[in-house]
Amino acid sequence: MEKEEWKYLLINGKYKTVEVENPIFDKGVLNSIKDLRPFNKKGEDDKPIVPTVQDAQSLKREIYSSFFRKPFKNFLILTGAGASMDVKGPSMKALWNLADKQYKIFDLLDEDKIEENGFEIICKQVKHDYTDTNLESLLSKIEGTIHFYADIEIELDKKKVKLSDIKKDLFEIIKTNCSIPCPEDATKFPHKVLLEKLLQRKVTSPRIKVFTLNYDLLFEYASEKINAIMIDGFSFTFPRTFSGRYFDYDIVQRENSKVQEEDNFIQRVFHLHKLHGSVNWERNGDKTIIKENAVKPLMVYPREAKYEDSYDQPFFEMMARFQRNLRINNDTLLLCIGYSFNDKHINSAIEEALNQNPSFRLAIIDPGFDNNNVATSLKEIKRLALQTERILMVNETFSDFADYFPEIGTYENNDLPTINLRNEPTKD
Known part of the structure; x- marks a missing residue:
């Protein structure tokens, strides 16, 4: 039975x-x-x-559609790796497998026979269990070994390789595989689909604020697809240079605004905060700039030291604004998509908002939130969600959620037909 x-x-x-x-x-x-x-x-x-x-x-969709139709004044979004996985982004397990494969040496006469399992050798040297496919934990142990013992050499494929070089290789694997191309099919691009609906809000409401832990450019691509204006903390001059003051800027239409004695905010503007950096950020002296095809992208790589990295600029500015927005005691909603609740500094900020901000509400979109193997913190949120309507948890993929997210329909359709004024030759 x-x-x-x-x-x-x-x-x-x-x-x-x-x-x-x-x-x-x-x-x-x-x-x-x-x-x-x-x-x-x-x-x-x-x-x-x-x-x-x-x-x-x-x-399920009837209930959460009703929830999101409420006019939340401060609408915040937090996305993690799960959001990018819907657009063929890698999971942490996938990154482990890619690294594992790179360090395997196969028999020249038998492609299925492994002659040397380099990744297992690396794990043994830093006392990491090879069966524990936690790349963040492995990187932390590699860094700890270098810092507290020495930059030891490991024999791989009959060559001596330093731990520091192995660490660089692993960082390169992460960078390369997190550089996700823009989806060709716009209907299967959940970042674009959701952002287009959210930016239908009244322009008099606070701007939508997106916080992402991902390094990819999917929100940048989505913004371009829908002709939205993205305020990302970088200057409007070239090279685009970071300064937190740019998050305090907005864009208004000056014509007629003085007559009405009020700011005439334009449509389709949102803020993007990349809490762990980006594949197109790079250090230029003491400045952070946006650079296409960055050679050494400025990213907080997955390891224990990432919490220390978050206290450096520009990460500190991004994190400070995340905390500040969660504290706004005026109808604030944080929508988490694809976030595993495994980052201590992010969890602490959300925990404080739940405990200290009575007007704060939390919505979590995760197709596996009711599984037994989720983070302990997510299990605790589930326990609280069963007691209070301040927390919404939904089993849904990002793609399906974006498709079924309710239309707000505040703006009129501003897409104008194309006009062709070219002179065509007349027929005699």
Whole structure:
């Protein structure tokens, strides 16, 4: 007999939940269920109808669509690696596998036979369990070995290689694989789909503020696709140089604004804060600039020292603004997408907002939030979500969430038809 197991698809307080029995998922997408609650539909013969996956999805989306239709004054977004994975970005496990493959030496006569497992040798040297595919932990142990012992040499493929060089190689793997190209199909680009809907807000409301832990340029590409203006902390002159004061700037239309004695804010403007850096940031002396094809991109790489890195500029400025926005006691919502709740400094800021800001609300979009292997902090948030409507948790992929996020429809459609004024030759 099949064991009964219920999983949450949505939690928003004690009396607002959606649960399914014995669900089967494929890459975060619900494929089948045995039962659904709440569900009490009956057929014409007054017999209960067996609920379907579509019934479960519709109920879930109806609830969270209603939640997001509320006019939150301060709307903040935080994205983690899970958001980029929907656009073929790598997971931490995928980065481990890429590094593992790079350090394997295969037999020249038998491509399936491993002659030397270099990554396992590296792990053994820094006392990391090779079966623990946590790249962040491995990098931390490599740095710790270099700092507290020595930059030891390891024999790999009959060559002596320094730990510091191995660390550089791992950083290069991360940088290369986090440089994600812009999706060709705009309908399958969730960053673009969601941003376009969010920027329909009234211009008199505070600007949407996006905070991302990812290094990629997907929000930059999305902004370009929808002709939005992005305030990212960098100057409007070249080379584009970072200064926190640019986040305090806005863009207004001067014509007629003096007559109305008020600022005439333009549409489609948002703020982008890259908390862990970017593939196109680079140091230029004591300045941080945006540079295409940066050779040494300024990024906070995954390891324990990333918390120390976050106290350097420009990361400190980004983090300070994240904390400041969470503290705004005026109807603030933080929407987390693809964030695993494994970063201590980010968790501390969210924890403070939940405990100290009575008007703060938290929404989490994660197709695996009800799994047993999630972070302890996420399990604690789930416990709280079952008690208060201040927290919404939704089992949904980023792509599906962007598609089903409700339209606000505040602005008129400003897309004008193309006009061609070229003179065509006349026919005699």
